[in-house]
Amino acid sequence: MxxxxxxxxxxxxxxxxxxxxxxxxxxxxxxxxxxxxxxxxxxxxxxxxxxxxxxxxxxxxxxxxxxxxxxxxxxxxxxxxxxxxxxxxxxxxxxxxxxxxxxxxxxxxxxxxxxxxxxxxxxxxxxxxxxxxxxxxxxxxxxxxxxxxxxxxxxxxxxxxxxxxxxxxxxxxxxxxxxxxxxxxxxxxxxxxxxxxxxxxxxxxxxxxxxxxxxxxxxxxxxxxxxxxxxxxxxxxxxxxRPRTAFVAGFLGVSNLLGGTVTTSGAVRVDGTGEIRVDAPLPPAGTRVQVGVRPEKLRLDDSAANSVSGTVVERAYIGVATQYVVDTPAGRLTVFVQSSGTAAEGDAVRVSWDPESTFVLEEAS
Amino acid sequence: MSALLAAPLGWLGVAYLGSLAVLFVAAFWRLDPFTAEVIRDYSFSNFRTLWEGEVYRDIALRTIGIAALVTVIDAVVAFPIAFYMAKVASPRAKALLVVAVLMPLWASYLVKIYAWRIILQENGPLNWLLEPFGASGPGFGNVAGVIVFSYLWLPYMILPLYAGLERIPDSLLEASSDLGGKAGRTFRRVILPLAFPALVAGSIFTFSLTLGDYIAPQIVMAGNQFIGNVVYTNVGVANNLPLAAAFATVPIAVMVVYLLLARRAGAFESL
The missing domain is CATH 3.40.50.300 (P-loop containing nucleotide triphosphate hydrolases)
Incomplete structure (x- = not known):
């Protein structure tokens, strides 16, 4: 000492x-x-x-x-x-x-x-x-x-x-x-x-x-x-x-990455679904980007500003949380829910998250 | 399992250790001076003869002294070679060096000794080489014996030492340097203590092989005898088996002491 x-x-x-x-x-x-x-x-x-x-x-x-x-x-x-x-x-x-x-x-x-x-x-x-x-x-x-x-x-x-x-x-x-x-x-x-x-x-x-x-x-x-x-x-x-590259996002834990384009209104239009609000500096409009969210920041309800609808394809209890895999038009999302959750495989669900939990990666050209 | 072991263990016990025991017992018999018959009663007369005979004492000291000197020389010569092979050389150079070290062991021991006889003789290559510098080789004698033995047994020192040095992880050398140790200190405090058992293991070979030899002394040592030569002439020409047996116990006793010390140094774990 x-x-x-x-x-x-x-x-x-x-x-x-x-x-x-x-x-x-x-x-x-x-x-x-x-x-x-x-x-x-x-x-x-x-x-x-x-x-x-x-x-x-x-x-x-x-x-x-x-x-x-x-x-x-x-x-x-x-x-x-x-x-x-x-x-x-x-x-x-x-x-x-x-x-x-x-x-x-x-x-x-x-x-x-x-x-x-x-x-x-x-x-x-x-x-x-x-x-x-x-x-x-x-x-x-x-x-x-x-x-x-x-x-x-x-x-x-x-x-x-x-x-x-x-x-x-x-x-x-x-x-x-x-x-x-x-x-x-x-x-x-x-x-x-x-x-x-x-x-x-x-x-x-x-x-x-x-x-x-x-x-x-x-x-x-x-x-x-x-x-x-x-x-x-x-x-x-x-x-x-706030990982800046896909490598960092992928290396530090699990992340969901969705492809999209920056809009003139300062949001991102995600491929296959609607606009998503982002609480981070964005590149100029028209730039291709990837938006990312960590699985534990996703919720299986409609309570947050950004949301997409999808279908549960997998549900697994992993001790500290329950892991869901949800198919959406934007791509496959992994969601960690603290409680055991009520959704079952095949259920239609809404997945939502806050703009603050969203990070943006510029797509490598 | 026991059936498998019986034959080799029996061989070791009866033929090998048994004959050593007979040798030891025979050392206490004596020869009838008139009939030249072996008299099987027990006395120390052979040992007294050896102890009191100045010739025998000289021979024993020469044998042990040269064996020790050869061991030291081989250790000093082998260390840098083994170190280079284990820690410095590229894999390719390493393989080549291992072959180079092993190669002489394929040649007959007699051939090698006679080769040295030619090198060392009066009008041999060594003198021819040294002549322009006004020097000359050692000729035949103790020095020639030391040179030839050091040459003969060098691979037996290099190989265990190489194996021992190779087992020292490089990270230990880095750790020593990391803690401020320069090359000399790393050598003394890390490499040498860790290679010491291997060094002792190698020395068992160089020491005991020299100690028991009697052919090289005949060829390159100009009449300077080893214990082995005395044993040989007493078995053959003089037909005094008990004296031969008694003298033969000297190198055995020396080796037993040596091996006990070697065991304390942990040499057997690195053979």
């Missing part, structure tokens, strides 16, 4: 005036003829919990490894604070990494693993012991000092990896799919735990994951990546409620 005494190690950072902790400027990475990262430019502010989210092969791990110094960019610059670290080896960078497989040293015990970085920096012995113990307490592993990594559970190993990195007070902590190897329940628990620890130590976390829920739970801001580029960058709410 943070005490007055160790607070000096973890200065609570104020978020604005200092330079961003990480800056990528036009960073490109090619592996032979494969373009892994494509002219990426990115700033990660101090003290934030930042997630790089995307499917496998989108370049998120390569980006992380370039910040960590395990790969050199083919082009572009990487700065940590005001420090240009492009081309510097990882041992000269003020960042530490939590590896996907944890990469704990199997021949060293928990304490020695955590002390590894401090020993290299010739910190006094008593100081090493104090800081390592403090860090083990923060990650909830008191009294485990003398265990070997193989004697620990996956979750405990994960915590050791975290402590081993954080004890060095890096400028930035890099996490490469840190929860990937844990089972679902433990993963949920560790998500909250990681968030707590990040608050406690105030260090910038850069987190790579393909799990949208994990990114949304933990991160302050998320960069959704696809094919080596950032598709969209923003807070979890913004990305979920």
């Amino acid at each position: 943070i005490t007055a005494e160790n607070a000096a190690h973890f200065p609570r950072v104020s978020k604005s005036p200092e330079p961003p902790d990480v800056r990528l400027q036009g960073v490109t990475k090619r592996f032979e003829d494969v373009l892994a990262v494509d002219e990426l430019t990115l700033e990660i502010p101090r003290g934030s919990f930042f997630a790089l989210l995307g499917p496998s092969g989108c370049g998120k791990t390569t980006t992380l490894r370039m910040i960590g110094g395990f790969e050199d960019p083919s082009e572009g610059r990487i700065l940590l604070g005001d420090h240009d670290v492009t081309g510097l080896p990882s041992y000269k960078r003020d960042v530490n990494t939590v590896f996907q497989s944890y990469a704990l040293f199997p021949h060293l015990d928990v304490f020695e693993n955590v002390a590894f970085g401090l020993k290299r920096r010739k910190v006094a012995k008593a100081e090493i012991a104090k800081r390592a113990r403090e860090m083990l307490a923060i990650v909830g592993l008191e009294g485990m000092d003398r265990r070997k990594p193989r004697q620990l559970s996956g979750g405990q190993q994960q915590r050791v990896a975290l402590a081993r990195a954080l004890v060095n007070h890096p400028r930035v902590l890099l996490l490469d799919e840190p929860l990937g190897a844990l089972d679902l329940k433990l993963r949920k628990q560790m998500q909250l735990e990681l968030k707590r620890i990040q608050h406690e130590v105030g260090i910038t976390f850069v987190h790579v994951t393909h799990d949208q829920e994990e990114a949304m739970t933990m991160a302050d801001s998320i960069a959704v990546m696809s094919r080596g580029r950032i598709e969209q960058l923003g807070g979890p709410t913004e990305l979920y409620e």
